[in-house]
Amino acid sequence: APRVMCLANQKGGVGKTTTAINLGTALAAIGEPVLLIDLDPQGNASTGLGIDRADRKLTSFDVLLGDATLAEAVCETAVPGFHLVPASMDLLGVEVELSDNERRIHRLADALADYQATSMADSAVSRFSYIFIDCPPSLNMLTLNAMVAAQSVLVPLQCEFFALEGLSQLLSTIEQVKGSLNPALDIQGIVLTMFDARNNLSSQVDADVRSHFDGLVYDTVIPRNVRVSEAPSFGKPALLYDHKCSGSLAYMQLAGELVRRERAR
Amino acid sequence: APRVMCLANQKGGVGKTTTAINLGTALAAIGEPVLLIDLDPQGNASTGLGIDRADRKLTSFDVLLGDATLAEAVCETAVPGFHLVPASMDLLGVEVELSDNERRIHRLADALADYQATSMADSAVSRFSYIFIDCPPSLNMLTLNAMVAAQSVLVPLQCEFFALEGLSQLLSTIEQVKGSLNPALDIQGIVLTMFDARNNLSSQVDADVRSHFDGLVYDTVIPRNVRVSEAPSFGKPALLYDHKCSGSLAYMQLAGELVRRERAR
Numbered sequence: 001a002p003r004v005m006c007l008a009n010q011k012g013g014v015g016k017t018t019t020a021i022n023l024g025t026a027l028a029a030i031g032e033p034v035l036l037i038d039l040d041p042q043g044n045a046s047t048g049l050g051i052d053r054a055d056r057k058l059t060s061f062d063v064l065l066g067d068a069t070l071a072e073a074v075c076e077t078a079v080p081g082f083h084l085v086p087a088s089m090d091l092l093g094v095e096v097e098l099s100d101n102e103r104r105i106h107r108l109a110d111a112l113a114d115y116q117a118t119s120m121a122d123s124a125v126s127r128f129s130y131i132f133i134d135c136p137p138s139l140n141m142l143t144l145n146a147m148v149a150a151q152s153v154l155v156p157l158q159c160e161f162f163a164l165e166g167l168s169q170l171l172s173t174i175e176q177v178k179g180s181l182n183p184a185l186d187i188q189g190i191v192l193t194m195f196d197a198r199n200n201l202s203s204q205v206d207a208d209v210r211s212h213f214d215g216l217v218y219d220t221v222i223p224r225n226v227r228v229s230e231a232p233s234f235g236k237p238a239l240l241y242d243h244k245c246s247g248s249l250a251y252m253q254l255a256g257e258l259v260r261r262e263r264a265r
Numbered sequence: 266a267p268r269v270m271c272l273a274n275q276k277g278g279v280g281k282t283t284t285a286i287n288l289g290t291a292l293a294a295i296g297e298p299v300l301l302i303d304l305d306p307q308g309n310a311s312t313g314l315g316i317d318r319a320d321r322k323l324t325s326f327d328v329l330l331g332d333a334t335l336a337e338a339v340c341e342t343a344v345p346g347f348h349l350v351p352a353s354m355d356l357l358g359v360e361v362e363l364s365d366n367e368r369r370i371h372r373l374a375d376a377l378a379d380y381q382a383t384s385m386a387d388s389a390v391s392r393f394s395y396i397f398i399d400c401p402p403s404l405n406m407l408t409l410n411a412m413v414a415a416q417s418v419l420v421p422l423q424c425e426f427f428a429l430e431g432l433s434q435l436l437s438t439i440e441q442v443k444g445s446l447n448p449a450l451d452i453q454g455i456v457l458t459m460f461d462a463r464n465n466l467s468s469q470v471d472a473d474v475r476s477h478f479d480g481l482v483y484d485t486v487i488p489r490n491v492r493v494s495e496a497p498s499f500g501k502p503a504l505l506y507d508h509k510c511s512g513s514l515a516y517m518q519l520a521g522e523l524v525r526r527e528r529a530r
């Protein structure tokens with residue numbers, strides 16, 4: 001069965017979407033098929049994988065409402081072995097739409113359970129090694145749905161002071177969800193992003209986080225690299241846009257480290 | 266009466282808080298007193314102005330619930346002429362706390378109206394030229410409260426592709442609020458942030474935004490400057506941490522441009 005993880009951090013702009021896209025692409029490139037579920041109304045992961053708004057027929061909103069199964073909403077991307085459930089702005093209305101539904105926090109978990117059952121019975125349904133869920137920058141119902149559906153949280157952490165400040169809040173939220181809604185929820189790991197070797201702040205954050213959470217922090221650090229931020233405007237992951245740039249190489253390295261750590265578990 | 270504006274953008278990490286802190290400081294420095302209301306549960310604006318979590322006795326959460334007036338929650342900062350209503354994590358629970366309250370979207374507007382009435386009657390209550398509201402990165406009840414209470418939205422826009430993608434959604438949300446909840450709501454302006462002269466992406470975003478929204482975009486562009494991101498770890502605005510750095514100079518220039526445009530309105 002696939003390993004399901006959500007990319008969550010209520011601090012904005014820390015690299016959740018960029019990590020979902022590029023780590024997903026790198027894992028697919030080394031033969032580990034990935035499904036990415038875009039749960040952010042902004043739909044940046046869908047755009048960054050080249051799925052235009054006009055082409056998003058069935059979305060994660062339809063899945064949460066039960067108007068489509070996960071299998072129906074899955075679509076291909078330009079990356080072999082990397083599939084996507086796209087997002088749309090409709091997600092902004094999901095809290096209101098599901099306000100009377102007792103299972104509203106479990107909608108994604110239920111959809112995934114249904115999907116797993118289908119894929120056991122029907123080998124044509126894609127089998128994934130990893131399922132990623134890209135979350136919006138808040139601890140709202142969408143992020144809660146992701147944390148209830150996932151087995152772990154992958155935490156992208158920008159090497160900046162404000163991002164560090166929010167980490168303890170995020171970790172305590174994960175503990176709360178683990179204690180009440182999803183006992184299986186763990187921390188997959190903390191990945192440092194937008195590391196800028198030219199400034200002290202990055203190394204201070206790196207040293208600080210490793211001293212507090214050593215075993216959880218990946219050895220691989222993602223550098224700040226303009227090619228990574230240019231790629232989404234072409235609807236491509238950095239690995240397709242420029243596979244030799246420092247950002248792409250780091251995401252390939254991260255994919256290897258993630259798989260090694262998974263095997264060692 | 267003060268000009269009330271909220272700093273809003275559902276895209277995360279675009280410089281909302283950094284602009285609120287540093288533009289506020291710059292305005293206070295040129296003699297225009299400012300009040301900043303921190304409406305983000307992360308409380309980054311409060312931390313960036315040196316107010317430790319332990320010192321936040323009354324917060325914006327207490328004001329929204331009606332447990333404290335705005336006047337009671339206002340506290341001083343290290344910057345003369347710059348006051349703050351701090352935020353706390355309690356704000357995460359405000360939607361649930363106010364779910365039965367019909368005025369839940371108007372709580373901040375009501376508190377501000379009450380404050381204005383008090384300050385007319387009692388000259389001891391600080392008179393501000395500008396009131397800023399720092400918003401979280403989502404279009405939720407907190408941001409709606411800010412948009413209902415404000416006369417305008419100041420939009421920080423990071424010079425990156427994903428940030429540009431979210432702009433049209435933000436502008437349409439502003440139109441919706443203007444049409445239904447707050448007819449006075451306008452766009453104060455769009456300020457380009459984290460502009461990196463070394464890469465094409467920044468100039469492309471700059472050219473793109475000016476071609477679509479020319480009159481709304483400030484001439485002043487805030488450069489990416491590591492001193493700006495180091496300052497919050499010392500609990501200081503960039504202007505106090507390093508008043509000669511490019512970021513501080515840009516925020517001083519922006520303050521002048523904002524005041525000039527206000528006078529010309």
Ligand SMILES: Nc1ncnc2c1ncn2[C@@H]1O[C@H](COP(=O)(O)OP(=O)(O)OP(=O)(O)O)[C@@H](O)[C@H]1O
Pocket residue numbers: 011012013014015016017018019040044135136137193194195222223224225226228229230232247275276277278402425426427428
């Ligand atoms: N390693 C990197 N080098 C340079 N730019 C990066 C890097 N990683 C991300 N970015 C850029 O930084 C910005 C923020 O990244 P991203 O949108 O992935 O963060 P996020 O956490 O998903 O944001 P949100 O909170 O809005 O969902 C984007 O414009 C992205 O292109």
Ligand SMILES: Nc1ncnc2c1ncn2[C@@H]1O[C@H](COP(=O)(O)OP(=O)(O)OP(=O)(O)O)[C@@H](O)[C@H]1O
Pocket residue numbers: 010011012013137160161162163276277278279280281282283284305309400401402458459460487488489490491493494495497512
């Ligand atoms: N001009 C700048 N130069 C360098 N770094 C900057 C600049 N402006 C902001 N930053 C840094 O970028 C990060 C994001 O900025 P900030 O937190 O102000 O954005 P925000 O929109 O308030 O984020 P959120 O969506 O989480 O509320 C912070 O770590 C901040 O220190």
Ligand SMILES: [Mg+2]
Pocket residue numbers: 016017018040044135136
């Ligand atoms: Mg994102």
Ligand SMILES: [Mg+2]
Pocket residue numbers: 281282283305309400401
């Ligand atoms: Mg902020």
